[in-house]
Amino acid sequence: MLTIENGDLKGRKINIVSDKRTRYTPANVRRALLNIIDVTGMNSLEIFGGSGVVSFEFISSGAEKATIIETSRKACSTIIKNAKKMKIDNKIKLICSDFRKIVVKLTEKYDIIFMDPPFQMGLAGEALKKISENKNIYDENTIIIVEHSKREKLEKKYGDLTIYKEYNYGDIKLSIYLKEGE
Numbered sequence: 001m002l003t004i005e006n007g008d009l010k011g012r013k014i015n016i017v018s019d020k021r022t023r024y025t026p027a028n029v030r031r032a033l034l035n036i037i038d039v040t041g042m043n044s045l046e047i048f049g050g051s052g053v054v055s056f057e058f059i060s061s062g063a064e065k066a067t068i069i070e071t072s073r074k075a076c077s078t079i080i081k082n083a084k085k086m087k088i089d090n091k092i093k094l095i096c097s098d099f100r101k102i103v104v105k106l107t108e109k110y111d112i113i114f115m116d117p118p119f120q121m122g123l124a125g126e127a128l129k130k131i132s133e134n135k136n137i138y139d140e141n142t143i144i145i146v147e148h149s150k151r152e153k154l155e156k157k158y159g160d161l162t163i164y165k166e167y168n169y170g171d172i173k174l175s176i177y178l179k180e181g182e
Contacts (some may be wrong), residue, residue, distance in 0.1 A: 001014065001015065001016065001122070002014050002016055002024060002027075002051060002052075002053050004056055004057060004060050004086075005030050005031050005032045005034075005055050005057065006031060006060055006061045006125050007034075007057070007059075007061035007062065007087055007091065007144070008060050009056065009059070009060035009080050009088075010060065010164070011100050012060075012086055013076055014051055014052070014053060014056060014085070014086070015081060015085075016050075016051050016078070016081055017050060017051055017072065017074055017075045017078045018074070019182055022179075023050075023116075023118065024050060025053060025054055025116050025147055026169070026172070027105060028136070029169050029172055029174070030053070030057050030149065032082070032167065032169060032174075033052075033054070033057070033114075033145070033174065034057060034058075036167065036174075036176075037110060037143060037145075038061055039057060039058045039061050039063040039111075040061070040062035040063070040068065040176060041062065041063070041064055041121025041123065042058070042062075042063045042064060042111035042112050043063070043065055043067075043108070043109070043110050043111050043112075044058045044063050044065070044066045044067070044110060044111065044112045044113070044114065045066075045067045045068075045069070045106075045110040045112070045113045045114070045137065046058075046066060046067070046068045046069070046097070046107030046113075046114045046115070046116075047069045047072065047077055047099050047103070047114070047115040047118050047127055048069070048112070048117045048118070048123070048127075049068035049069060049070035049075060049076075049094075050070065050075055050091070050116070050120075051075065051078050051079060051082060052068055052070075052078070052079035052082055052083065052089070052090055052094075054114055054116065055092065055114075056066050056083070056086065056112065057138040058112070059088050059091050063074045063091075063112075064091070065091045065093065066091060066092055066093070067092075067093040067094075067095065067096050067103055067106075067108070068092060068095065068109070069095045069097065069103070070092070070094070070095075070096060071097060071098045071099070076094060076096035076104050079092070079094055080094060082120065083120055085179060086096065098170070099127055099130065099172065100126070103127070103130040103131060103133075103134055104130060104134050106134060106136065107136050107137075107139065107179045108136075109137060109138065109139060109140055109142070110137055110138060111134065111141065111142060111143070111158075112142065112143045112144075113127060113131060113137070113142060113143070113144045113145070114144075114145045114146070114147070115146050115147065116146075116147040116148075117148070118146065118149060119149040119152060120149055120151065120152055124146050124148045124152065124154055125154055125155060127146075128144070128146065128154070128155075128177065129156040129158050129159070129163060130157070131144065131161065132158045132160060132161050133159065136147075138161075138179060139179060140145070140149070140178070140179045142175060142178075142179065143178065144161060144176065144177040144178070145174055145175070145177075146174070146175045146176075146177070147172060147173075147174055147178050148172070148173055148175065149170070149172070149173070150168060150170055150171055150172065150173040152173075158177070160179050160180045161177040161179060161180075162177060162178060162179075162180050163175060163176070163177055163179070164176045164177060164178045
């Protein structure tokens with residue numbers, strides 16, 4: 001079980017995915033994330049959703065809606081159950097598919113894009129590249145946050161996305177990318 005750390009749903013328990021390959025954003029990093037960014041009224045996209053905990057934190061802290069991309073059927077089932085249990089399933093759109101197929105097809109603009117891919121597999125860079133190829137989903141106001149191992153080196157630029165700031169939490173690094181000004 002994980003606990004929602006912020007907002008209206010703070011203290012609520014959610015189920016985790018019973019799969020050793022699924023790694024969760026630690027509570028201290030989720031709290032820090034919501035101290036860095038005010039998500040009130042935002043439309044978010046989470047890639048590599050796992051149990052959905054980060055999107056649930058966003059909704060709990062005032063985000064309007066959240067789209068979650070997750071490839072594991074077991075994880076998708078867990079996300080649906082958790083959203084229904086917390087009565088926020090009307091604010092969650094779940095896409096159960098590989099991010100490589102979906103990101104390029106999305107047409108909705110997001111205020112915040114968060115990803116927490118499996119560490120040390122090169123998926124963070126691959127996802128940033130896919131995002132940069134779809135100008136429909138972000139603009140100069142979109143905040144793109146990548147949670148990754150501090151040992152995993154990301155490029156400073158992916159297309160017109162440029163590193164803005166980085167935060168360290170033990171072995172975890174949050175790298176924030178923004179669209180370069182025109």
